[in-house]
Every structure is written in structure tokens, then in C-alpha cells.
Amino acid sequence: MYKRHPVYVRILGVDSGLIPTEGSSAPASPTSATSERGNAASPLQYDKWGKAANWLQNLENLYEFHRGGSLDAQAYGASPAYGRYVFGVYMAAHGYSLSTTLNYADDYASWFSHYPSTTPMSPKYPGTPAAEVTEITKGFNDEKKGSFGLP
Secondary structure, eight states, X not given: OEEOOHHIIIIIOOSOOSEEOTTOOOOOOSSSOHXXXXXXXXXXXXXXXXXXXXXXHHHHHHXXXXXXXXXXXXXXXXXXXXXXXXXXXXXXXXXXXHHHHHHHHHHHHHHHOOOOTTSOBOSSSTTSBHHHHHHHHHHHHHHHHTOOOOO
């Protein structure tokens, strides 16, 4: 069985989703990152959400990427890297440029994230660690290629 993700009805108008409940015989993710993914939606589902959203739905979706939001993969047990990866997937699917995607991430990180002073930061996006820029970029580029891999 699949449990219902809160975004399905509100955003996509569907009543069932692709987030497997524990002990289910859920189909495999399009990636082999199931340990990184936790119970979060697959990259393919984030791709579908990005493509399906109109401008108003997109604004709500962007908000739902906040910590604990319905599109925050970490809220479903995913690794931070996976969460950043699917953010890149979503943004590419909706049609944002890579620079806009990274600027959005950098703005969020500048306002809401705090990193140790020893963390290597991106020279172009100074509020965001370089490794996080790489993970978002990978998700973005993988969506453009139509091939989802590990974050």
C-alpha cells in the first residue's frame, strides 16, 4: 500500500501517491538511492510535480521545500543530499535556469542556515556550502538529461 502525501490532493488533485508505507511491496525507485531517500518521493515524482505546477501551485510548492514542509525530503527520512538533489530536479522540471535555482537556494541558506566556519562555501553562492551547490546542480542536470542518479 501507499500512504497519501499531503501534496497529492492539494496540488496535483490525486488521492494516492508514490510514497511507500513501511512493509509495503513498493516498486523500486528510479535511482538506487533508497537508503538516501528514506520514505520521500522519488526524483521522478519531484520531476512530475515540477512539470505539473502552474505559477500559483509553483509558489506553494517552493514554500513547501522549507524545513518540515510537505516537499522537504528530509521530513520523510531522506538524507540532506537527497533533499538538495530533488530540489534541483523540481526546479529544472518547472523550467527555472540553473543560476536562478542556485540563487533561490543561496537566498534560503543565507536566511535560515548556519554552517561551521570551517565549511567550504561556494565562491559564487556565498551563503551555500560548495558541496550543496554540487548536489543541487546534479539534480538539475539529471532532470535535463532525463536520467536520475545518486545525489
